[in-house]
Amino acid sequence: MAETRLIQGRYRLLEVIGRGGMGEVWRAVDESLGRRVAVKCLKPMSPERDETFTTVLRERFRREARVAAALQHRGVTVVHDFGEYEGVLYLVMELLEGHNLSQLLEANDQRPLPVHEIVDIAEQVADALAYTHERGIVHRDLKPANIMRLTDGAVKICDFGIARLGEGIGASSQLTGVGIAMGTPHYMSPEQIGGGGPVDHRSDLYSLGCVLYEIATGVPPFDHEDAWSVLVGHRDTTPAPLSDHRDDIPDHFQRIVLDLLAKTPEERPADARDLRRRIAREGRGRAPLPAPSDGSPERGAPGLPGWTRGMTAGHKAVDTALRTVLPDHTAGLTGEWTTLADPRGQAFPVPRARTARPAPALLAALAGRHNAGLSLGRLGRWEEAGEVHRAVAAERQHALGPDHPDTLASRYEVGFSLSRTGRAEDALREFRLVADGRERALGPGHPDTLAARQETAYVLGQLGRHFEANDVYTAVLAARERVMGPDHPDTLRCRHNLAFNLSRLGRLEDSFRLVSEVAEARQRVLGAEHPDTLVTRYEVAYALGRLGRWPQALDIYREVASARTRALGPDHPDTLAARYEAGISLGRLGRSAEALELYRALVDDRARVHGPDDPETLRARHGLGVNLGRLGRWEEALAEARAVAGARERVLGAEHPDTLVSRRETAVGLGWLGRWEEALTLYTQVAAARERVFGPDHPDALASRNDEAHCLEQLGRHTEAVELYRRVAALRERRGTRGA
Known part of the structure; x- marks a missing residue:
């Protein structure tokens, strides 16, 4: 290895900078991208080693290297590439000073x-x-x-x-x-x-x-x-x-x-x-x-928020929401573009100086504030994170130009914050601007460009525009497979999202087939209990439920819940979500007594971990009420539905979709108890609210008008009921024609 000095015709080894039990670490240059890297070469196994041992080591190396390459955090060394060359396993990492x-x-x-x-x-x-x-x-x-x-x-x-x-x-x-x-x-x-x-x-x-x-x-x-x-x-x-x-x-x-x-x-x-x-x-x-001896200000000093601890000057901001790190030599450049090649030979432009370089102190301060915004996002404080990123984006645009990678990284985070605070339309505009800017700056197939395109698809899904989302996901997936390969974590994430979107389009068989393939690939690449694998298996169960295959769905939800308990802990939100879906499956299978016990325990756990008014606690209480009704315990079911509706209105707002679901469940209880006049009033209110929120031909709005018509029938008001049924049928036909 030392004699060849070049790995895969790409990584030029310069000097050994470390040795250990596993092998050597070299200072090197990635000649494809022109950046400095560190290359770790594992020691070749001695000839007397058992061949099975060597095979196990090689496969384990590949699996673990893929996992390491998927980690993107400022506190974890970035892994760029890995492979085997002339019998030696190697790992390419960022070069740390x-x-x-x-x-x-x-x-x-x-x-x-x-x-x-x-x-x-x-x-x-x-x-x-x-x-x-x-x-x-x-x-x-x-x-x-x-x-x-x-x-x-x-x-x-x-x-x-x-x-x-x-x-x-x-x-x-x-x-x-x-x-x-x-x-x-x-x-x-x-x-x-x-x-x-x-x-x-x-x-x-x-x-x-x-x-x-x-x-x-x-x-x-x-x-x-x-x-x-x-x-x-x-x-x-x-x-x-x-x-x-x-x-x-x-x-x-x-x-x-x-x-x-x-x-x-x-x-x-x-x-x-x-x-x-x-x-x-x-x-x-x-x-x-005690203060630092060199007189420099202490990071995380008393009086500053906790997330300021660890902020450092001069460390280039990295967009941790993306899976790609820009080449080191692009840091701090200001706007004119030149071209470099990616690993597969595709040319990507990168910035080259065109005007006076901004002051290093300014760039360092902006990098620190960008990282502070990322920390706020990780804490779930998305409103504050968005404010930080908006301010940094404006200053970076002034200092570096609108298409500089750092400016676009901040704007990407603005979009991310908007999507997490329910402002999907604003997020869509932001992600489209970022995607267009990255396409101009980096090229249409660059991983960062694809990441922004993929987020536009996600937000389109949030807005219910699933046909448009499908087109974007399909295009991004084709590009990711071409640039990164079919088993890259980002490619698999895109395939997972496409499968999710297909289910929302009603293409249930296609969704099930695709998500099953992703689950198998993620298990092979990441391991059976990796969180991403479990997310996809959860989606497999969802697809099975939509196909009416509830026994299989229940089995998978239970397996996912058990695996998440081991990997993430019993109180992790993802563990609790799998338990919730297991309850849904039990109810669909007519096993409402089991579902009721599951939801009682889940409500207690949710309230202990997140509080009694957390939306997920209220979701579990809603499930409890539904299964009380299925067991014929309608007085209890009505009381639970009313309590949850009141809490949701207080926490989420009067016209939030979940609030409207609970108000409808209250009407259902009233109907089962023969109180049809009260039920009609509620059904009418819910239908009007859903039309305002979703539009008159949205499936939920149409279902509510159908509920209203059924209630009119029960009250003997048949002429009004028939007229309403006809109006619902016409709206459904119009929607179907438009969708076709």
Whole structure:
């Protein structure tokens, strides 16, 4: 490999910049895109290795590399490409400028780092782990050498995916010289050592505790000569308090580290998101930490919001909603375009300087504010995120030009925020402007252009314009398959969305066929319990339900709920959503008593996790009321429907679709109890509201007028009922003609 100097006719190896148990890391140049990269080459297996072993390793590498390549977060090293060349497996990553934590300690003569740096590193790593854990990815080999502190202060975790290669091949390999690490002894969790229980995200939290202990004290929590003593320490010994090594560690931070080092997963913080909140909350609630010695302002200083912690100057903003990172050399350029080639030979324009370069300080400040907006979005604070991105987009447009990738990245996020706050028409306009700008700047087949086009399709679906959405999804899918390949995560996501849209067009068989193919591909590429695989299996169940195949749908919803419980936890919104759909299936199968018990438990869980007035809690209560009615318990069903309708009107508004569903359910209860005059009043009100919201020929509006006509029949007002039925039939015929 060292002699050829060129991999796949594309990656020019320049110099070795690191060696480890898995292989070598080279500084390199991607000659297709003209950017600097790092290339990790795995050691070839020795000839005496069992061929099955080598095959398993190679397949596992490919699977894990695909997973790593799908991770897009400022705290995770970006993976650009992977493959095999002349028998050597390789991984192409972004080239990081900085030092890993092990190197920082070594350069400091193993003296601990300053407190403010430790806390900043802790919060940034916790944020990155929260992102990866929520996607079902556990690192399993977190250690100082796998955490980089960049020159601008940002922190990145390295070797996601590669760290998992040893799973199932040999847990003691690090100690026996096999050469495939399953965790480094000084940072292994007790459950990794014991091998008797599951290893989940809390194992990474334990390893993070070991890392923080070491950078805070200069030594690992169990610093013994032989590996066995280290492992026994992790399993059986309580670590010495950090205060035994230094006296300036705040008490609250010492408690956080020692909680991370708890022997059982249940005693540690629940997850990395909770850990990050705790670091930020407890840090703000106490006296300021010691200031940096160089006089620079402290990130995340008291008085600023928690999401400002970890913001860094000079770090190029990356659009984390996209799956593609622009070439490094485009950063900060201002508007005239030149052309480079992508991996498959397609030319993409990139900016070239045309006027005076904006001040670096301005670009850095805008990058920091862009990242702050991304953080707000991840917290679900979409209104605030949109305000931040709108302001940054305006300033970037003034400084860089309207078609600069950074300007378009901010406008993309504006569209994303609009779509998440119910402003679908505004989001559609924004995404179309971004897609057109990216097509001019980057070309029609560039992944970023395709991402914006795909979001236009998503918003068209939100607006009920499924025929238009179908056309866009189909075009984007063809381009993604051509540029990225059929099994790329972005290609599979587009196929999933197309299948979803087909079901909304009534093409149920086509939707079921396509979504089944995507589920199979995602299972092959990402694994059976990856969150994306489970999302698609959930959609398979939905398609089966629409086809009337409720027993199969129920089985899949239950399998998805169980898998999500293992991968995401019992209280994760996706887990609870699968349980809800299992209840729908039980009701459709006439098993309303089982459905009722499921919904009672689900209402309790939803209320505990999200609150009694959360829309999803109210959705579960609606399901409970429906099944009370199916069991003939109409007085209880009516009371539940009225209560849910009142809560939905208070929380969502009087004419929100969910509120109208509950008001209709109230009318249904009144009808079953023979109170037809009251039912008619409600049916008429719901029909009028649906016509205002959706239009007179929308299926929901037509269904409501049909309900009204049925009620008129029950009251003996047959002439009015017949006239209304005729009007509904005419509207349905007109709608069908227009759709054709």
